[in-house]
Amino acid sequence: MSSISSGILTASGQHFGSSLARAVTTSRPTLKGFDLQEYLGGYKGYAKIRRAIYAGERCPDLSVESYRVALGEVEQNTYDAKTFTHLCKTLSQLTGDDIDGSEWSGRVNKLAKDQDTEIRGELERAKKQVSKRESLRAQKLYVELLQKRGMMDEAVRALQEGRNFCADVKDQALLHIDAARISQIMGRWLQVATYIQRTESVLPDPAEPTATELAVLRAQSSFGDCKWSVAVSELQALSFDKMLSGGIFARGVVTARDIALYGTLAGLASLERDQIKAKLIDNVMFGQFLDNMPECQLLLQSYYNSKYADALARLSQIMSFCKLDPVIGPHVAALEQRIKDNIVVLYTQPFASIRMDSMAEALCFPSVKVLEDTLVRMIDSKLIQARIDGPTGFLVKHTVDPRDAALKRVDEMHQAFTLQAELMSARIQYLEEESKRSSTSARIHYRR
DSSP states (O other): OOOOGGGOBOTTSOBGGGGSOOOOOOOOOOSTTOOHHHHHTTOOHHHHHHHHHHHHHHOGGGHHHHHHHHHHHHHHHOOOHHHHHHHHHHHHHHHOOOOOOHHHHHHHHHHHHHHHHHHHHHHHHHHHTTOHHHHHHHHHHHHHHHHHTTOHHHHHHHHHHGGGGOSSHHHHHHHHHHHHHHHHHHTOHHHHHHHHHHHHHHOSSOOTTHHHHHHHHHHHHHHHTTOHHHHHHHHTTOOHHHHHHTTTTTTTSSOHHHHHHHHHHHHHHHOOHHHHIIIIISOHHHHHHHTTOHHHHHHHHHHHTTOHHHHHHHHHHHHHHHTTOTTTGGGHHHHHHHHHHHHHHHHHTTOSEEEHHHHHHHTTOSOHHHHHHHHHHHHHTTSSOEEEETTTTEEEEOOOOHHHHHHHHHHHHHHHHHHHHHHHHHHHHHHHHHHHHHHHHHHHHHHO
C-alpha cells in the first residue's frame, strides 16, 4: 500500500503526516455500525484530513475511500497544493485512474500568493500607523492563510511574532490558545500543554467558552501523553452543553464521541471499579457523551457487572476502531493490555485459588499457556499477590496473616527507632567533641 505521510508538507520542510507514527496496517474495524464517512463527517479542515490520512495509511481496505475524503477536504477548504498533489498521485497509484491536480494547484497557489501580498500590505500600513489592534488583526489573517496552505510550523511562529502587537493579556491568551489549537490538530501534546500553561499564566480565571476549551485541550493532551488518571479526571468533568454552546464541537476538531471514547478507555485503565461507577456510569454529564457512543456505555456496564467475556469482546471491537484514531492509535496496545490486566485482577479477587483452565476459558485467553505467561508477568509486576501451582494447574493467592502484618509493622517501627537513636547518639558525640575543642581553644587563647 502506498503511504502518503511523506507527501503532506509543512513550511519548515517537514511533512504534515510526519508527526504520525510509522503506519502499522490493520483490518477494517469490527465495531458494529462503523461507517467511515459518518466517522469522518464530525471533523473539519486539517483535523478531518489528518484523521482520513491516518485511517488510509493503516487500513488497506479503507485506503482509497479515506484518501478521497482527505482530497475532497483539501480541495474544498484549503490552499494546500502540495498535499493535494501528493493525494492525487497516491490515489492514481491505488486506483489506476489518472488524477491530475496541477490545474487546481496552480489556481490556489495564485490565490494564496495574492492574499499573501494583500495581507503583508495591510500589516505594513498598520505598523506605519502604530496601530497595535490593526497589526494584530493583519497578523491573524496571515496565520489563517498559513494554516490554509498547510504551513503549520510557520503559523505557530507567526502567532509568536503576534505577541508584539498585543494590547493586553487577553490578546496574549488568545494567541496562546490559537497555538494550542494548531498543536492539537498536529497531535503535539507537549506543545499543547505548554500553550495551556502560558494561557493560564496570563489569564488565570478565564470565562466561558475559553475555560471549557482549555479543559478539553488539557484532557486530550493528557490522554495523548498516556496520563490516563489525569485525563479521566478532566474528561469526567466536561459539560456537553458548554461544549455545544461554546462552539467547540462546531470547530470540528473533537467530537462528543471522542470524549466518550477517551473517558471510557482512560477510566478502565486507571480507575477502581467503584470509581468507574461513580465517575463515569452514574455521572450525568459524562452520560451525555456516552449517549453518542453507546458501545462505550455497554462496555462500562459489562466491566462493572463482572461480565468479563462480554467486556473483552466489546473492548476488542472498540480497539479495532481506535487503531484508526490518531490520538488513541499509538497507544492501543498499551491501553488494551492495561485494561485486560485490570480485568484479570478483578476476576481473581473473590477466589483463594482458581483453576487456570477455567480462568482461561472465562477470560477468552487462546490457551492456558498464554494465561500463564500473563500471570507470571503480573505476579512479577506485583499486580497480583499469588503463585502458580504447576502440578495442579491452580493459581493460588497469597493470604496475609494479620499477625504477620502486625509483626512487620513492629519490625519497621523498631528499625526506625534504632536509626533515630543512632543518629541522636552520633549527634551527642559530635556536640561533646565540639565542646571539648572549644574549651581547649579557649584555654590556649587565655594563656597567650
